[in-house]
Amino acid sequence: MPTQQPLTIHQAVDLITQPYREKIRKLERRESGRVEFFEAVSVVAEYGSSFQMITRDISATGIRLLSTRQILCQVIGVTIQSYHFSVRIIWSYPVTDDMFEYGGKFLDVTCQDDASINRG
Secondary structure, eight states, rough: OOOOOOOOHHHHHHHHHHHHHHHHHOOOOSTTTEEOOOOOEEEEESSSSSSEEEEEEESSSSEEEESSSSOOOOOHHHHHHTEEEEEEEEEEEEEETTTTEEEEEEEEEEEEEEEEEEOO
């Protein structure tokens, strides 16, 4: 098995969003280079419970998520394809009675094919 180079958060997000960026070229309103990114992702809360959320957009610095669950923890694990991100929830907003939107900042990333953790 070939050894892989350590991966930064920016590189992982770049690899995940490349197909989306090629399809959707539009004026970006923020410096962080957000990309609309709708995908079901697996989430593990600090207290161990796991569930699904939907991504809304993603950038090299963070992610926006939608869920029917109200989460009360500060850090969650988010798995997107073969990448596992540690995400600090920095804001939340009730969209409807049964839907919540969350903004999170990436803390680190691991690739399931490579056990190294990198901050970026």
